Amino acid sequence: MALKSKKALQIGSTAPLKIGEVAKHSGIGIEALRFYERGGLLGRPGRTESGYRVYDAVVLKRLDFIKRAQVLGFSLSEIKRIIADKQAGKSPCLEVRDIVRHRLEELDERMKEMRRYRRELGGALTKWEETGELDGHVCGLIEGTDIEHSNLTPRRLTKKKLN
Amino acid sequence: MALKSKKALQIGSTAPLKIGEVAKHSGIGIEALRFYERGGLLGRPGRTESGYRVYDAVVLKRLDFIKRAQVLGFSLSEIKRIIADKQAGKSPCLEVRDIVRHRLEELDERMKEMRRYRRELGGALTKWEETGELDGHVCGLIEGTDIEHSNLTPRRLTKKKLN
């Protein structure tokens, strides 16, 4: 609204963003942004005279990537590694590929396990709902499950919403 | 407990176990066992004169259940609730059933997501392996992320490592 608006700063391509704006556009909290920066995922942004962080809009892409990768089960340190590789300009994907391959295996393994258990749970549940009870057993789950042990690591995928 | 005889000794179980033996047989660390006990997942075991915990071999089943449930995404507090319900005995499983039902939905939801991730990951991976590279796509996952053009300063190692 004022004459000397921020538009004056809109020089070439991307408009400078303050951290709050980045947060708003990326859906990642301010504190988390600073946390990422500390952790080396974001690199250090420019600063105003008074020390405010000034971001280039490309940071939004990066953040988007981070979110995506997270959702795919990458940890922040893996993501950091990927980004670092990419920046080093070296044949980027070697490492990523390994990570991904590993993730895939893990995922498959887990899903298999889950399907198995789903069957059991589902079965138990149906039985309950039909009979109202399960022949004396502890709900068929505690003492009855016949799954032979699994050696899966109880590593939970990094997901927020499903917990 | 009217009668004095210990079933555990009769039912072909092994002799009473000390915590270290339980740990060894269950694959769960001693500290974790005490942690579970504190958290109410295990109930209080008997004690020797001198205060050592004495377990009945039945505990191994319980621990097995706990492990399995964990792997499948149940939290310790949910597991605790299930077990507590069982302990309460009466018209069992009401709550358990809810938990299970809920968990089942979650499981389905989660598997759906996983399948989606899998597709994405798998797709990216195949593409890599075919082409050896992914033009412009940062490893197919980072699609479009223009990492190299953000206003980054060369990374410095953080104190906290985030390896």
Next chain:
DNA sequence: CTTGACTCTGTATTCGAGTACAGGGTTTAG
């Protein structure tokens, strides 16, 4: 009797991925 292995309680620390202040400085709308 004396090691050494085991166990006890209680408190602290770890890890990942953030969140929440406290105690300031800055920018901006009215």
Next chain:
DNA sequence: CTAAACCCTGTACTCGAATACAGAGTCAAG
């Protein structure tokens, strides 16, 4: 000009699921 709304650094805390350690007691073998 002033108050609200930002932003800064730095530290501490959260949560879940354990681990680790300190300092002390106990048990079995030699």
